[in-house]
Amino acid sequence: MATSAPAKSEPTAQSRPVVRIGDRVFSALTLAAGILILLTLAGVAIFLLIQSWPVIGAQTTDPEQITGGGFFKYVWPLILGTLISAVIALIVATPFALGIALFTSHMSPRRLAPFLGYTIDLLAAIPSVVYGLWGLALAGNLVPVYRWLAENLGWIPIFAPDAEGTVSQTGRTMLTASLVLAIMILPIITSLVREVFLQTPRLQEEAALALGATRWEMIRMAVLPFGASGISSAIMLGLGRALGETMAVAMILSSGAFTWSLVVTGNQTIASEIAQNFPEAAGLRLSELISIGLVLFVITLLVNMAARAIVARTTVKGN
């Protein structure tokens, strides 16, 4: 028993420590499972690195072999595209997520709240490929909106029409893909924010109401300040999810060269670039796709760690 880490419930005052085979085996099994998880995460980095090695080799000897004439030239537009789509999705999803979280935690009739939460969870349960199918079928409906944006706000680079002065005729643009992405990350942010809102100390809420605050004033003075860091970490986690989401962009976006405009065809994200090209890729191209996968892995890792760091800082402060 001494081999397994002494838990707090362990009887310490035993006269003769008994070592049981069953205990040894079982604790070793659980430990092995835990260590396997550590190995897996290390393995993700290691095996992706092994398979992207040819790209690193080609980059040092002859960058021209690589698509786009060099690894960095190839990956930069993709990183930008990934960030743009994720940021738009966040900008659209966050206000709605906050609204829904407030509605289900503080404003809806108490009896309805679990049911409403379940409805939002349904959004998360729907497979991403079905979102892609749905977005693809409806993308055309957005064309008049894009035309209007290009005509009236075309001087802003993100709404600029293309060289022929038109916008995408199919609606399969970065903006459409990002909007679908926003719907997909909405439930994740919502559920995280809702948890935070539900943790607001009841006494503070009731004190605010007792002092004559309206419900909105109570939310602004008690709920939102309490949840501020929780909200920012939820947004970061949503960002991580949006960065890695593949199908919405791969199916909806009619991809092409990088452009700042969101209403024309073009642009591409890392995940979608991999998904669209992987089935036919071989040789160096395969390594290229795996290497940009590694880049995506590193980016999402950083974003997720930042989110966890925010959470960790608050839990210390909160207690």
Place this chain on the structure above:
Amino acid sequence: MSNTTVKPEQGSKLSLRAGKLPKGATWMVAIGSIIVAIVLGMLMTGGFNIPLIALLAGVLNFIVLYAWSRTVEGKRKATDRVATTLVTSSFVIALIPLISLLWMTLVRGGPVILESPTVLSRTMEGMKGIYDQDYVAGEGELLGGFYHSIIGTVLITLAACIISIPIGVFTAIYLVEYAGRNTLGKAITFLVDVMTGIPSIVAGLFAFALFGTFLTLVDPGGIGSAKMGISAAVALSVLMVPIVVRNTEEILRLVPMDLREATYALGVPKWKTIVRIVLPTAISGILSGITIAIARVIGETAPIMVTAGFARNLNWDLFGGWMSTLPTFIYDSQMRPTSPGVAAAASSDRAWAAALVLIVLVMVLNLIARLLAKYLAPKGAR
């Protein structure tokens, strides 16, 4: 702060009751705005333009509600009403895509399954564009189907379960029962959190790279044969393990310490306590957590695309050859139709039918998870 007297609201004349809008004022304003917006929208465009009317109704609703409440109830109440309406409408707006998506899947996939139920029992083996053209022209039935994808989904998901459930449950047991507060436990908890955030396509690339690396050791040109069912299962496991660990851990921590202490006092070994007391107490939660994890990964597309390819035939062998799953079938049918052009509608029909089957599958799994949690829960655990 406690001594400032609240100024009487406008028009209340120091009566004990401040001015108040009549009951149901919010609804009255909302319905009124919609009617006015419809009229205005028809006058402006001469037609029934739903997005424009919705926009007009929204703006009108806020202006009227704020103005009315402001004059009767004062600024603070008016702000409160507007904020409440904003929050409520954000919820309602978020429901629109959900309803639209479910409705569209039902309307486009439902008739296909009802009229050609053979899509459920046929594969895409031997499918030619000409068959689809006949179907679209109304001269033949809808051939082809996704039986092979249903089988593929079941096989790959089962394999993923076999890999990830033991790892996930054992890790959770380690974290709750053995790790205490040691460094390894903290590291695992942190990495499980990190693992939750791995993009699904990266998980797929990892599985492909893993098998590819070892297969190239055997046969230098063998990287292509890394595309098989088991790679896909490993990829799904990477996504599934953290969910299983998280859910199981949460449930195990809820098992009362008293139970464990009681068995220790009776001289029961620790492992037996875990196997006979802790796990049975938590079993409903564990099973429900596992079902949720299955529901989450069964709809994954990207990792399957890069690990199992797109098979058109039925393949029962997880260790050799491409396989198809429902999500990859949907993607492949929609993006690379059997017969491009006009007859792409046939492929699209099959894709929507598969989408309907997939959504039903996911919903049923979610329902099972809820029922498990509800009915298998130990008595008196509330």
